[in-house]
Amino acid sequence: MNLPKTDSGNEKATRRSFLKTTTAAISTMAVVGLDIERFANAAGSDIIKVGMIGCGGRNAGAGVQALKADSGARLVAMCDIFMDRVKAKREEIKKQCPEQVTVDDDHCFVGLESYKRVIESSDLVLIANAAKFHPLHLLAAVEAGKHVFVEKPHGIDPAGLKMTAKACELAKEKKLSVLSGLHSRHHPGYIETVEKIREGAIGDIVTIEEKFLRSPYGIIPRNPALTELQWQLSTQYHFVWLSGDDVVQSLVHNIDRATWVLNGLTPTRCYGMGGRSSMVEQIYGNVFDHHAVIYEYQNGIKMFAFCRTTTGCYDEYSSIIHGTKGKASIMSCRIWGETNWRSQANGDPYQIEHNKLFAAIRSGNPINCGDYMVRSTMISVMGQISCYTGKEIRWDQINKSDFYYPPKPEECKDNMEPPVKPGPDGSYPVYIPGKTKLI
Numbered sequence: 001m002n003l004p005k006t007d008s009g010n011e012k013a014t015r016r017s018f019l020k021t022t023t024a025a026i027s028t029m030a031v032v033g034l035d036i037e038r039f040a041n042a043a044g045s046d047i048i049k050v051g052m053i054g055c056g057g058r059n060a061g062a063g064v065q066a067l068k069a070d071s072g073a074r075l076v077a078m079c080d081i082f083m084d085r086v087k088a089k090r091e092e093i094k095k096q097c098p099e100q101v102t103v104d105d106d107h108c109f110v111g112l113e114s115y116k117r118v119i120e121s122s123d124l125v126l127i128a129n130a131a132k133f134h135p136l137h138l139l140a141a142v143e144a145g146k147h148v149f150v151e152k153p154h155g156i157d158p159a160g161l162k163m164t165a166k167a168c169e170l171a172k173e174k175k176l177s178v179l180s181g182l183h184s185r186h187h188p189g190y191i192e193t194v195e196k197i198r199e200g201a202i203g204d205i206v207t208i209e210e211k212f213l214r215s216p217y218g219i220i221p222r223n224p225a226l227t228e229l230q231w232q233l234s235t236q237y238h239f240v241w242l243s244g245d246d247v248v249q250s251l252v253h254n255i256d257r258a259t260w261v262l263n264g265l266t267p268t269r270c271y272g273m274g275g276r277s278s279m280v281e282q283i284y285g286n287v288f289d290h291h292a293v294i295y296e297y298q299n300g301i302k303m304f305a306f307c308r309t310t311t312g313c314y315d316e317y318s319s320i321i322h323g324t325k326g327k328a329s330i331m332s333c334r335i336w337g338e339t340n341w342r343s344q345a346n347g348d349p350y351q352i353e354h355n356k357l358f359a360a361i362r363s364g365n366p367i368n369c370g371d372y373m374v375r376s377t378m379i380s381v382m383g384q385i386s387c388y389t390g391k392e393i394r395w396d397q398i399n400k401s402d403f404y405y406p407p408k409p410e411e412c413k414d415n416m417e418p419p420v421k422p423g424p425d426g427s428y429p430v431y432i433p434g435k436t437k438l439i
Helices: 005-010 014-021 055-070 083-096 114-119 131-143 158-174 188-198 228-235 253-261 351-365 370-389 396-399
Strands: 048-053 073-080 109-112 126-128 145-148 177-180 203-215 268-277 290-296 302-309 316-323 325-330 332-337
Touching: 005 177, 048 114, 048 396, 055 073, 055 083, 055 126, 073 083, 083 109, 109 188, 109 253, 114 131, 126 131, 131 158, 131 290, 145 302, 145 351, 177 302, 177 351, 177 370, 188 325, 188 370, 203 351, 253 302, 253 316, 253 325, 253 370, 290 325, 290 396, 370 396
Parallel strands: 048 073, 048 126, 073 109, 126 145, 145 177, 203 302
Antiparallel strands: 203 316, 268 290, 290 302, 316 325, 325 332
16 A cells, blocks of 8 residues: 555645645634634733744744734744844844834843843743753743743753753643644644544554655855854754754654654654764754654554655655554545545644634633653654664653753853864764764
């Protein structure tokens, strides 16, 4: 039973392609059509002050989605490593939501400590910067009594994910919302497809095939005016200590969809391989350009997960579930075999998740994604570390570990020396499977 060729074209789009989809009210997702105004006084002031930690493309998108989700939302504070990026994104967002951007120059902050100023100024904090800092900034916001949207990944190592788990538990105690950037769980068509799988449309799940194969992304030329630290922060996707590499950074979306289908089941162990084959120039930092991980579950299911960031190769972005009675493509919202079915539900999951977040804040019924966002990210970290070391990694082993990529996020300062430096040839050293030891 082969996957029809017509599906691969539908699944080549990257996660960012969702930003171009049309926002629509979906009958199956009634929250999208909620009249936010009727919740205006449910949680106090009509105005919800929004702050942005990170001013890259993802958080700029989240900023627009937050403002469109609620007419009472106001963007009041922003921070980044670079002031020119803060001001450029302020103007970009203002063009789309002119009446809702009230950030003055005094609330445009710069530096690794500037997240504190944004948190002080806001009711809701949007976090989408270098993933190393997501747990620290999430915890700081929750401790300050603020609602949070935090982009994936929700940590790049076991120590970071323990901090994220702590923050999410504290948010429950404080009745604060924590929304994950793992947007697949808000896509109406994906929701219907997962429900059909759980109802037995493909029989018992046997294997899961996850792929995120594409060219390198976020590539920028080096600006000689930047210090080494500034350069690495400006291209953070390509440095392990900042991003956690591609299994954690990108394949986490696939792993989250698989874990969703499996009702939160976690693997007992995994073993992976990876390395850097052709993307070796300085602009690619010290991340691998290909990874393959096999996850094994106690019930006999196996998940085969692959990601690659290499030019001139076959690309595919897909989540395929193989069952005893057929197959399902979550991203094509399609099932075939004994049952042939396709969902017609559509919508922009990025916008839907923010609509849900603001409805939760207005109603006083907080949304908290802590359970699945920590679990899915830890499965990704488990696979990444297996690729780096070449060793089998067990689920109990990774959860007991306190490993982190140094330095700790709270130790990072604007004048620090980065933990990795280029070699004599200008390229950065990478981990060596079979020799590298991390946990």
